[in-house]
Amino acid sequence: MPMFRYKSRDHQGKLVEGKMEGNQPNHVADILMSRGLIPVDISEVKDTGDGFTFAQLFEKPVTLDELVIFSRQMFSLMQAGIPVMRAMAGLRDSANNPVMKKALAKVLSDLESGRTLSTSLAKQPRVFSQIVISLVHVGENTGQLDEAFLQLATYLEREQETRKQIKAAMRYPMFVIMALIGAMVILNIWVIPVFADMFTKFGVELPWTTKTLLATSSFFVNYWPIMLVVSIGLVFWVKHWMASESGRLIWDKKKLGMPVVGSVIERALLARFGRSFSMMIAAGVPLLQGLKLVADAVDNAYMGSKVITMSVGIRSGESLLRVSTNSGLFNPLVLQMIAVGEETGRLEQLLTSMAEYYEREVDFDLKSLTAKIEPILISIVAGMVLILALGIFTPMWDMMSAMKK
Structure with a gap:
């Protein structure tokens, strides 16, 4: 889930600030109101991953071809009933690109910590775009994660062509x-x-x-x-x-x-x-x-x-x-x-x-x-x-x- 920064006031008018995960701003507002807080401002916190380092200048970026292969492999694994964590571990071990391997390793670590797949992917913005994260999020909520990866693979293949x-x-x-x-x-x-x-x-x-x-x-x-x-x-x-x-x-x-x-x-x-x-x-x-x-x-x-x-x-x-x-x-x-x-x-x-x-x-x-x-x-x-x-x-x-x- 995306992270939101909020400003709110309690019943005494005191300003209360913090961060909270939620599907969208309305969801965060509902949670705040259930706690007796009146929302003043809710804005999404853009996750920049681990930040930019000088070594990244010399790293080979993840290509569109590799994202297509990743989507196709995830579709096949999800359709075969392979658990997400096991599928991610397999793809991490077989990845040739060091950037992709590192990203999948961090995604797997987040999954083991109890985070959802879409939230874990969102923490790797250098590899996975917003449209990838959104489709995976929808697939998780509808129980059709395999179809989400199939749609994503089809879209990326057309983009590649x-x-x-x-x-x-x-x-x-x-x-x-x-x-x-x-x-x-x-x-x-x-x-x-x-x-x-x-x-x-x-x-x-x-x-x-x-x-x-x-x-x-x-x-x-x-x-x-x-x-x-x-x-x-x-x-x-x-x-x-x-x-x-x-x-x-x-x-x-x-x-x-x-x-x-x-x-x-x-x-x-x-x-x-x-x-x-x-x-x-x-x-x-x-x-x-x-x-x-x-x-x-x-x-x-x-x-x-x-x-x-x-x-x-x-x-x-x-x-x-x-x-x-x-x-x-x-x-x-x-x-x-x-x-x-x-x-x-x-x-x-x-x-x-x-x-x-x-x-x-x-x-x-x-x-x-x-x-x-x-x-x-x-x-x-x-x-x-x-x-x-x-x-x-x-x-x-x-x-x-x-x-x-």
């Missing part, structure tokens, strides 16, 4: 961009200086393109240590900025507006929203709690804030269709699916259809992504070749003409 498709589509453009950067460095540091010495000896009048190339090359040659330090510092600053709440929100919003790839990212996130929300409803998670979990599952701060806004609207009495329309996230076809699902009570199936719709769109976009990016890359390469040709060969033609005269 989407990530592989995105990586495959971006492999060629990234290779070309890295090759361009490498070529630019080599030209500026080793090639252009040779031509610069030759032009200086002949004393010819240089066009502006050549002067620009020579100035750029001189800057690279003379200030490359400063450029290297600044580049490394910039990388660390960007990572720190993106790790902050405001920085992540801005960057996640900018990603959705990027040319060519922005629409692909947005549709992939909406597919994840539909799939995870459908799974939450199928598992019996309340609508408000489900939206909160989905906001974490989409893994995009900007879209997550939109989903949280939707949950606020539902809490105030608005329908899911209305808050979905106001969010501006969905097109009319998807809104129609949500309307039908809400009216017929088949929201789970309609959300699954919505996820499949966006997944088909993402598949099509990813297949054509390389074809869309290729003209842009070709234009960049052509521009670089043109500038290089004008900057290098124009003075050489002038020198040959002067020598003939």
Whole structure:
């Protein structure tokens, strides 16, 4: 169970503070009132595990593949009637990743101390996400822990497939961009200086393109240590900025507006929203709690804030269709699916259809992504070749003409 920090007052008005485990804030409030305390403030305590250590920088993180295997193994073991503690001990012994082995050992220790599986998993946030913990918690309460792990494995496998498709589509453009950067460095540091010495000896009048190339090359040659330090510092600053709440929100919003790839990212996130929300409803998670979990599952701060806004609207009495329309996230076809699902009570199936719709769109976009990016890359390469040709060969033609005269 999650841990909550509470502030309350007794019958004499004295402030009483403390911590308490509970399913949700209302549950904690009921316990406090049964003790004669009036709740003033109840907030969830985010468990950060054992904290960050320097050694964690060199540890291999738990991959999505390993989480899929873990979920599949737990499903098989639960379905076979193996006790949870025995299953966890077996998976701990067979784990290859030291981080996973350490996490499962701590989970097993918590289970032996009498904690529930969901509470034990929640204490390992570096390995198990909030959506994993929530599904396991629902499975424990409904007596269908095996089905919870099956749903989780299916969800993670689809997520894994989407990530592989995105990586495959971006492999060629990234290779070309890295090759361009490498070529630019080599030209500026080793090639252009040779031509610069030759032009200086002949004393010819240089066009502006050549002067620009020579100035750029001189800057690279003379200030490359400063450029290297600044580049490394910039990388660390960007990572720190993106790790902050405001920085992540801005960057996640900018990603959705990027040319060519922005629409692909947005549709992939909406597919994840539909799939995870459908799974939450199928598992019996309340609508408000489900939206909160989905906001974490989409893994995009900007879209997550939109989903949280939707949950606020539902809490105030608005329908899911209305808050979905106001969010501006969905097109009319998807809104129609949500309307039908809400009216017929088949929201789970309609959300699954919505996820499949966006997944088909993402598949099509990813297949054509390389074809869309290729003209842009070709234009960049052509521009670089043109500038290089004008900057290098124009003075050489002038020198040959002067020598003939």
